[in-house]
Amino acid sequence: MKDHRDNTGGVSVEVRSLRKSFNGQEVLKGIDFSVRRGEIFVIMGPSGSGKSVLLRHIIGLEQPDSGEILIQGESMQSSGVMDKHRMALVFQSGALLSSLTVGENVGLYLSEHRLHPPEEIRRIVIEKLESVGLKGTEDKMPSELSGGMKKRVAIARALVIEPQLILYDEPTSELDPLSAVVIAEEILELNRRIGVTSLVVSHDRDLAFGVADRIAVIHEGRIVAMGEPGEVEQNPDPVVRRFLRADFKRPNER
Amino acid sequence: MFQNIGEMVLLFWRTLAALPLAWRQRQKVFDQFYEIGNASLLMVCLLSFFIGGVIALHIGPVMVERGLASAVGGLVGIAMCKELAPVMMSILIAGRIGSAMTAEIGSMRVYQEIDALRTMNIDPVHYLVLPRMVAIAVALPLLVIFAILVGWLGGAVVSAANDRIDIGFRAFFMNLRDVVDIPDVANGVFKAFCFSLVIGIVSCHQGLVTLGGPRGIGRSVTKAVVNSIVLIVLLDYILTRLLLS
Ligand SMILES: Nc1ncnc2c1ncn2[C@@H]1O[C@H](COP(=O)(O)OP(=O)(O)OP(=O)(O)O)[C@@H](O)[C@H]1O
Numbered sequence: 001m002k003d004h005r006d007n008t009g010g011v012s013v014e015v016r017s018l019r020k021s022f023n024g025q026e027v028l029k030g031i032d033f034s035v036r037r038g039e040i041f042v043i044m045g046p047s048g049s050g051k052s053v054l055l056r057h058i059i060g061l062e063q064p065d066s067g068e069i070l071i072q073g074e075s076m077q078s079s080g081v082m083d084k085h086r087m088a089l090v091f092q093s094g095a096l097l098s099s100l101t102v103g104e105n106v107g108l109y110l111s112e113h114r115l116h117p118p119e120e121i122r123r124i125v126i127e128k129l130e131s132v133g134l135k136g137t138e139d140k141m142p143s144e145l146s147g148g149m150k151k152r153v154a155i156a157r158a159l160v161i162e163p164q165l166i167l168y169d170e171p172t173s174e175l176d177p178l179s180a181v182v183i184a185e186e187i188l189e190l191n192r193r194i195g196v197t198s199l200v201v202s203h204d205r206d207l208a209f210g211v212a213d214r215i216a217v218i219h220e221g222r223i224v225a226m227g228e229p230g231e232v233e234q235n236p237d238p239v240v241r242r243f244l245r246a247d248f249k250r251p252n253e254r
Numbered sequence: 255m256f257q258n259i260g261e262m263v264l265l266f267w268r269t270l271a272a273l274p275l276a277w278r279q280r281q282k283v284f285d286q287f288y289e290i291g292n293a294s295l296l297m298v299c300l301l302s303f304f305i306g307g308v309i310a311l312h313i314g315p316v317m318v319e320r321g322l323a324s325a326v327g328g329l330v331g332i333a334m335c336k337e338l339a340p341v342m343m344s345i346l347i348a349g350r351i352g353s354a355m356t357a358e359i360g361s362m363r364v365y366q367e368i369d370a371l372r373t374m375n376i377d378p379v380h381y382l383v384l385p386r387m388v389a390i391a392v393a394l395p396l397l398v399i400f401a402i403l404v405g406w407l408g409g410a411v412v413s414a415a416n417d418r419i420d421i422g423f424r425a426f427f428m429n430l431r432d433v434v435d436i437p438d439v440a441n442g443v444f445k446a447f448c449f450s451l452v453i454g455i456v457s458c459h460q461g462l463v464t465l466g467g468p469r470g471i472g473r474s475v476t477k478a479v480v481n482s483i484v485l486i487v488l489l490d491y492i493l494t495r496l497l498l499s
């Protein structure tokens with residue numbers, strides 16, 4: 001595997017009329033959007049609307065039924081795009097390798113591709129774990145961690161790749177408000193420092209409006225609103241309003 | 255089933271093509287190898303000792319009655335090294351090690367660990383399949399050599415101890431040496447090597463195509479073991495037929 005560490009900076013992503021069905025059920029019904037280099041783009045939407053499936057297409061884990069995805073202007077289908085650009089996906093479930101320690105998980109990309117000698121990898125691993133607030137966990141097994149800790153390890157594992165495009169699937173869904181802020185800051189910091197393009201899928205309105213350059217709302221496999229946070233907040237579409245303003249009232253306050 | 259065979263041939267081919275990378279994965283190969291030995295050495299000894307013993311028990315009295323006592327060692331020796339050790343040990347390993355391979359890879363598939371590998375540009379064939387294939391392809395033939403020796407010992411002990419057979423240790427092994435040649439042992443070891451490839455590919459492939467949750471993993475494991483055993487028995491006939499000529 002070649003090392004492409006020299007081409008830092010984000011890549012642009014363009015999704016064109018993407019459609020995907022699973023067993024006859026259409027999950028993505030024509031998705032169109034583009035993300036500029038170095039942008040933080042947040043996708044919001046109710047559970048089951050196809051957000052995770054969309055991210056899996058962008059990183060090449062699923063093939064679209066029709067439509068295409070362009071990374072820096074090149075189609076995902078053309079060979080070599082995956083090798084040319086470094087991309088990382090932070091899985092909703094973390095997807096840590098359960099047979100490896102936390103440290104081995106975080107360093108896996110570097111050790112498998114032999115990018116650094118072992119001592120150097122260890123140093124990077126410790127540094128990345130520290131940046132997500134998990135100092136001293138490198139020798140634990142994933143099964144010893146809480147859901148939120150696993151999620152943060154998964155983020156550290158993605159950071160190690162020094163990606164040009166990073167996809168976060170619900171990065172804060174299992175975190176307490178304080179850790180969520182740490183992650184939000186890390187997303188912003190990474191974006192500022194290396195200009196990575198970030199695509200964040202989240203239900204977390206604070207996170208979304210806090211970090212986003214632009215927001216898209218996806219509903220039943222279609223994008224129903226897209227724009228800068230201010231615009232989306234003012235969107236008159238009832239579906240969007242209901243989703244963004246969802247609130248519950250205690251029975252006695254009604 | 256036929257589509258599966260096509261996929262398995264493809265997987266085998268990709269594993270072969272990745273063979274030069276095995277040295278890089280040597281730590282994983284060694285871990286798997288140790289795992290296989292550790293999990294099955296005792297079982298292999300126990301099983302082959304009693305298989306050797308049972309064969310002696312079956313044929314010994316019959317042959318002694320007909321004045322063929324001097325052929326017992328040779329018969330036990332041939333049966334053990336050409337057929338029973340390779341086939342029985344392969345079936346044991348399919349149940350003991352193949353199932354574990356399918357379960358592990360299957361759960362990695364179900365819990366998206368394999369997807370995670372792919373997003374890191376790590377080929378699951380290099381990372382998961384190759385080390386397991388190399389380890390089992392080395393370990394099973396070694397275990398079979400071991401099983402042959404222990405099986406012979408089992409036959410000898412029973413022949414000496416059972417008073418309807420009553421053939422001494424020395425006589426047993428003298429006859430065995432007259433009948434069994436190095437090529438006979440090599441024949442059995444070669445069979446074991448072929449079976450090890452079958453077990454490895456069937457188990458890894460079944461793991462990789464696992465769908466669904468824990469139940470999917472269970473289904474995959476059962477399928478891998480059953481398919482391995484069926485293929486071993488079929489291949490055993492074909493190989494025996496070919497090696498005969
Ligand atoms: N591999 C698959 N096979 C069949 N159906 C699938 C598959 N993956 C996803 N789906 C279906 O696609 C739909 C969208 O799933 P997806 O995981 O993208 O939702 P989501 O928007 O990420 O929801 P959540 O916010 O709960 O994570 C669901 O109805 C799901 O059942």
Ligand SMILES: [Mg+2]
Pocket residue numbers: 051052053092169
């Ligand atoms: Mg999801």
